[in-house]
Amino acid sequence: MAADPNRTILTGENPFIRLSASDGGTLTTNASYWRIITCPAGPGHVLYMKSELTENRWRIYSDNIAMARWLQGTVQGMLNPETADLSIPVVDAEFAKSGDPRYFWTESLATHDEAISLTWYDIGEPLLIHTSPGEGGRKYGVCTLLIPALGARLTRNGVDAAGKSWPLQREGRPFSTSALAFSESWTEAR
Numbered sequence: 001m002a003a004d005p006n007r008t009i010l011t012g013e014n015p016f017i018r019l020s021a022s023d024g025g026t027l028t029t030n031a032s033y034w035r036i037i038t039c040p041a042g043p044g045h046v047l048y049m050k051s052e053l054t055e056n057r058w059r060i061y062s063d064n065i066a067m068a069r070w071l072q073g074t075v076q077g078m079l080n081p082e083t084a085d086l087s088i089p090v091v092d093a094e095f096a097k098s099g100d101p102r103y104f105w106t107e108s109l110a111t112h113d114e115a116i117s118l119t120w121y122d123i124g125e126p127l128l129i130h131t132s133p134g135e136g137g138r139k140y141g142v143c144t145l146l147i148p149a150l151g152a153r154l155t156r157n158g159v160d161a162a163g164k165s166w167p168l169q170r171e172g173r174p175f176s177t178s179a180l181a182f183s184e185s186w187t188e189a190r
Contacts, residue, residue, distance in 0.1 A: 006133055006141055006187035010039035010075065014144070014184050015107065017118055017152045018177040019051075019163030028052055028163040029154055032080065033107050033118060034071060035097075041070035045095040047109060047116065048076060048083045053156040058083060061093040061109050061116070075140055075186050101147060101180055115157055120180055122151035127173055133189040144184040146170070152178035 012035050019029040029051035036043050044064025050056060060083075062068035068090050071077070077084030091111050099105040104121040126147045133141040148168075154161040165178040 004141075004143070004187060005190065007190050008185055008187050009140070010036055010071075011185045012036040012039070012043075014181040015105070015118070015120060016179060016181065017120070017154050017165070019152065019154070019161055019165060020177070021163050023166045025163075029161040030080070031118060031154055032076060032083070034076070035095075035107075036064075036067055036071075039067060039070060041067040043067070045093075045109070046071060046076075046090075047093075047107075047118075048080070049116070049154075050082070051154065051156070051161050053154070053159060053161050058085070058088050060088050060090045061111065061114075062090050063093060063095060065090045065092075078139055101182065105149075105180055115155075117153075117155045119153045120147075120149035120151070120178060121153075122149060123180075124148035124150065124174055124176065127170060127175070129171075133187055139188065141187040142184065143187075145182045146175070147180040147182065148174060148176035149178045149180060150176050152176075 017031040031049040034046045044067045046062040046068040050058045093109040093111045106119045108117045130143045152165040168175040
């Protein structure tokens with residue numbers, strides 16, 4: 001067993017929901033949720049979300065604005081450059097989780113006037129993915145347990161987002177446009 005030679009910059013979770021009206025169609029909802037255990041800007045939670053429920057504009061909710069901004073300038077901004085825009089306001093929120101990832105998982109948040117819930121279900125077989133910095137043209141490397149979810153639901157103030165998750169293949173195995181990403185660690189070259 002060998003240690004990864006790269007510098008670990010964050011450890012946490014990054015489940016995501018990507019919904020569309022048709023298989024391969026334009027995303028109607030794109031939600032990237034983070035529970036950070038450790039990073040240079042501290043622990044916390046953040047949701048980056050764009051949906052018809054947000055008038056197709058990016059919204060950011062967090063309990064640690066420094067961590068949310070740090071992610072925008074690093075991993076989240078690399079994964080989706082639209083979310084790197086520091087002019088997007090960060091709304092203060094409180095976060096909770098429930099469920100058993102073998103069957104379903106729910107992440108929820110509340111602000112002074114909003115309640116958002118993300119639920120993953122119809123859970124598939126996990127895939128362990130490990131890439132190094134620079135691989136696939138990405139600045140950062142990752143080791144993560146991806147758990148596909150053929151079922152996903154996102155609600156804002158009791159209204160369901162349109163669209164659904166769609167099946168995909170990843171590394172020749174069944175996957176989905178929505179997944180739980182647990183035990184996720186991101187690295188950069190030393």
